[in-house]
Amino acid sequence: MKTRMLLYGLIFTAAVLIGLVLVAARPVVAAPPAQEADIARGGALYDNWMAALGVEAPAGNMPIWDRQTNNTRSGPDTWRCVSCHGWDYQGNQGAYRSGTNFTGFPGVYPSSQEKSVDELVGILKGEQDPEHDFSAYLDDAALTDVATFLKDATVDDNEFIDMTTLKVKEGDQAHGQSLYDETCASCHGADGQTITFRFEGQSVPLGALADRDPWRFLHKTRFGTPGTDMVVGHNFGRTAQDGRDVLLYAQDTLEDNAPGLPEPALEQDRVEQPDRGGPASNFFTGILTAISVMIAGLGLNILIFAVLAGMIMLLVWVVRRR
Ligand code: HEC
Ligand code: HEC
Numbered sequence: 001m002k003t004r005m006l007l008y009g010l011i012f013t014a015a016v017l018i019g020l021v022l023v024a025a026r027p028v029v030a031a032p033p034a035q036e037a038d039i040a041r042g043g044a045l046y047d048n049w050m051a052a053l054g055v056e057a058p059a060g061n062m063p064i065w066d067r068q069t070n071n072t073r074s075g076p077d078t079w080r081c082v083s084c085h086g087w088d089y090q091g092n093q094g095a096y097r098s099g100t101n102f103t104g105f106p107g108v109y110p111s112s113q114e115k116s117v118d119e120l121v122g123i124l125k126g127e128q129d130p131e132h133d134f135s136a137y138l139d140d141a142a143l144t145d146v147a148t149f150l151k152d153a154t155v156d157d158n159e160f161i162d163m164t165t166l167k168v169k170e171g172d173q174a175h176g177q178s179l180y181d182e183t184c185a186s187c188h189g190a191d192g193q194t195i196t197f198r199f200e201g202q203s204v205p206l207g208a209l210a211d212r213d214p215w216r217f218l219h220k221t222r223f224g225t226p227g228t229d230m231v232v233g234h235n236f237g238r239t240a241q242d243g244r245d246v247l248l249y250a251q252d253t254l255e256d257n258a259p260g261l262p263e264p265a266l267e268q269d270r271v272e273q274p275d276r277g278g279p280a281s282n283f284f285t286g287i288l289t290a291i292s293v294m295i296a297g298l299g300l301n302i303l304i305f306a307v308l309a310g311m312i313m314l315l316v317w318v319v320r321r322r
Contacts (some may be wrong), residue, residue, distance in 0.1 A: 008316055022182075037145050037163060038145045039149045040224070041145045041149075043219065043234065044224060045138065045149070045226075046085075047080075047226055048082075049080070052227065060074065063077045063160070064105070064132060069101045069104070071083075072100070077108050084101075084105040087216040087219050088157060088215040090156075091105050092104050092106060092107065093106075093107050095158075095159060113154075121140070155240045157218055158215075160244055161214050163266060166265065167214075167248075168251060171244045172250035173249050173315055176247070176250075193206075193252035205256075206254055207250055207253075207255050208257065208258035210247055212249055214251070217245065221247070222240075231264035
């Protein structure tokens with residue numbers, strides 16, 4: 001009898017050990033080869049991933065777009081990160097808090113400072129909101145680039161921009177001028193008139209854009225204009241302050257000859273619409289999401305142990321009955 005008990009004990013211990021080994025040896029998803037994320041590409045993707053990748057826009061509007069009615073853009077623009085989250089990355093808390101660009105959609109700064117690149121990639125794959133899924137259009141490398149850009153390269157310029165006049169508050173204009181003459185004038189002209197851009201349905205020169213949308217100016221100065229050969233400040237070590245210096249120079253000296261446009265100012269006709277968060281937008285659903293993530297992570301291990309324990313109990317029971 002004693003030896004038999006010993007035998008059961010051994011069988012039990014062996015089974016548990018084998019189970020543990022099996023669980024430990026479960027194939028771990030191989031980490032992707034450590035590859036530097038391309039932040040400048042991430043910035044370009046944020047601006048216009050279709051132009052950056054050279055692909056056609058998906059048909060129709062981005063599904064989330066139709067949760068709002070204030071912003072009347074449609075088609076390709078509705079698929080751009082910037083249309084919903086803003087050139088200042090602050091969505092309904094920033095420059096898009098009012099006016100025709102208002103959507104009510106949230107910003108991505110500073111929440112992206114708090115999240116990991118993996119969590120941000122998850123958000124872009126629709127893990128928080130199934131309609132916020134870009135994985136059919138952007139591959140993992142592209143999603144990692146844009147997530148790394150959000151985490152490491154976005155800054156809060158609104159501390160440096162007067163929200164009434166839209167002028168840069170602190171900057172070195174002389175330094176801005178030397179940077180402009182060195183790297184921008186060759187294409188845009190010393191007076192900023194050589195290339196014009198579409199802005200609010202009009203064709204405007206660089207000076208007018210600097211006055212009216214300083215955030216767009218800063219983003220482009222740092223990360224270029226996707227699909228063109230424009231220089232990318234980020235790639236040659238230009239700092240955030242360098243960008244603001246160039247902006248200040250452009251605001252103060254480049255001619256703003258866009259007669260049809262109103263004076264630079266944030267459009268103040270605030271549209272009162274509720275915040276448009278995703279599923280995990282309140283405390284209760286937040287907890288539910290957290291629990292489901294935990295269960296998903298633990299589930300497999302618990303299952304293996306349960307099956308193992310069941311088998312052992314069955315074995316012991318059968319042997320004892322004999
Ligand atoms: C190699 C030529 C080239 C250089 C150098 C260059 N740009 Fe550009 N830039 C372009 C082109 C091309 C466009 C896109 C025009 C268009 O949208 O059709 C552009 C667009 C822009 C825009 C975006 C306008 C919009 O549509 O929002 C800004 C702002 C801008 N440039 C600022 C600068 C600044 C500041 C510098 C210097 C740091 C600079 N550029 C240097 C070629 C250049
Ligand atoms: C049509 C509008 C729209 C577009 C386009 C869009 N988003 Fe979003 N985004 C949202 C909304 C709404 C939320 C809020 C939660 C949700 O629904 O997922 C969100 C949430 C986020 C969050 C999480 C913010 C937080 O506070 O946790 C990040 C990060 C993000 N988006 C990045 C991007 C990037 C990068 C792109 C471009 C590839 C993009 N979004 C394109 C509407 C949009």
